[in-house]
Amino acid sequence: MLTAPWAGFYFFSNFPSATPSLTRRPADLPTRRLADSLTRCILASVHPVLFRIGSLLIPSYGALAALGVLLGLSLVLHTARTAGVHPGQVWNLCVISLFAAVVGERLLLVVMNWGVLQRHPSWLMVLAMVHHPLLAGAGVVAGGGCALWYARRCKLPLRRTADALAAPLALGLAFEQLGALLAGSGYGIEAGPAVHWAVTYTSPLAALWSGAPLGVPLHPVQAYAAFAFFALAPLLLFSPPQLRRPGDLAGIALMGMGAAIFITETWRDPEGRGWVLHGAMDGPQIASLVMVLMAALMLIERKGSTEGKQKTVPAGEVRSSP
Numbered sequence: 001m002l003t004a005p006w007a008g009f010y011f012f013s014n015f016p017s018a019t020p021s022l023t024r025r026p027a028d029l030p031t032r033r034l035a036d037s038l039t040r041c042i043l044a045s046v047h048p049v050l051f052r053i054g055s056l057l058i059p060s061y062g063a064l065a066a067l068g069v070l071l072g073l074s075l076v077l078h079t080a081r082t083a084g085v086h087p088g089q090v091w092n093l094c095v096i097s098l099f100a101a102v103v104g105e106r107l108l109l110v111v112m113n114w115g116v117l118q119r120h121p122s123w124l125m126v127l128a129m130v131h132h133p134l135l136a137g138a139g140v141v142a143g144g145g146c147a148l149w150y151a152r153r154c155k156l157p158l159r160r161t162a163d164a165l166a167a168p169l170a171l172g173l174a175f176e177q178l179g180a181l182l183a184g185s186g187y188g189i190e191a192g193p194a195v196h197w198a199v200t201y202t203s204p205l206a207a208l209w210s211g212a213p214l215g216v217p218l219h220p221v222q223a224y225a226a227f228a229f230f231a232l233a234p235l236l237l238f239s240p241p242q243l244r245r246p247g248d249l250a251g252i253a254l255m256g257m258g259a260a261i262f263i264t265e266t267w268r269d270p271e272g273r274g275w276v277l278h279g280a281m282d283g284p285q286i287a288s289l290v291m292v293l294m295a296a297l298m299l300i301e302r303k304g305s306t307e308g309k310q311k312t313v314p315a316g317e318v319r320s321s322p
Contacts (some may be wrong), residue, residue: 006013047185048205059209060182068099068175072168075237082241083164083249089154090164097147104142105135151166162250167236170253174229180288182224184212188219188267211271219267228260251298 013239050060080087110117149295151161180186181199184206191198198217206212238247265273267284273282 004214005285027045036135044048048203048209050182057205061179061185064179064182065176068172068179070101071175075171076110076164076168079167079237080096080164083246084116085160085164089156089160093147093150093154093161094168096150097143101139101143102145107136108135120206137287148155157246159247159250162253163244163246163248166249166253167233170229170236173257174226174233177222177226177229180210181220183210184209185210186222187269188221189269191217191219195235218269221264224267225260227256228264232256232260247298251295252299254291254295261285261288261291269291295322 026281048060050058050063052058055307073091076090076094077087080090121319150156151158177186184201184203184282187201195217199220201207202219204214207214224272232253236253239249239252262285264287265282268282268284270282273284275282
């Protein structure tokens with residue numbers, strides 16, 4: 001359900017002592033105690049709120065997503081030079097597309113909750129706290145459309161520009177998923193007793209902002225996705241230039257991200273994600289299949305065009321016999 005439980009936003013005065021926290025399922029077997037200790041060290045400080053200044057809350061999701069954006073923008077200056085495109089123009093493309101994505105997400109949320117906002121206009125200020133899969137989809141469409149428009153307007157080479165964006169995008173998505181883990185956004189399915197690294201959200205803010213169930217051990221699927229994106233980013237960044245052609249990095253990135261999304265959706269709760277084929281797959285999995293098919297077409301097309309160029313003999317040139 002997209003409409004947020006708006007009545008719960010009175011937490012500023014009613015939840016002064018409810019410090020957000022995330023607990024773990026204790027390990028049942030002695031052989032898993034080491035892994036359980038490592039999990040405790042990593043997840044002990046996981047909170048939907050990074051810190052608060054009086055009644056002002058700084059959400060962990062927003063902070064980590066912003067960190068990912070800053071790191072991605074810093075990295076894109078390097079990857080743009082490597083790809084042979086203008087760094088300043090690629091920087092502008094990123095800023096414009098990010099702005100469009102945020103505006104698209106918030107506009108969709110306003111439209112879906114217009115009746116409630118008419119009765120409570122002050123709740124418009126807290127829209128940034130609400131997360132939903134439909135919002136992410138709207139952001140992707142708005143941001144991607146603006147990126148394509150700006151690239152064509154500035155006559156940027158699309159393949160090289162996409163190559164420049166591949167590694168920064170993977171890095172930014174990794175931090176975004178870590179923020180989602182802290183906030184409870186895009187939470188996982190219920191974990192069984194064997195999943196000793198399962199997480200249990202206990203903060204009312206996790207349920208309020210993201211709809212995460214409280215007191216239920218869940219798969220930390222956001223961490224699974226973040227790990228996949230963190231592994232993909234250096235692969236794209238340090239790929240030898242002599243072994244790739246324009247568009248190859250973008251194709252590999254699409255294929256890797258699509259595979260990561262398709263696999264991790266297996267452990268993600270289906271609430272609000274849409275079911276297709278009688279529940280066999282959800283909306284993000286369909287999108288991930290499209291990404292993989294697009295990547296395959298890009299890489300096959302590049303291979304075919306390269307082989308065609310190698311077989312072409314200029315007019316008047318005589319092949320030398322071996």
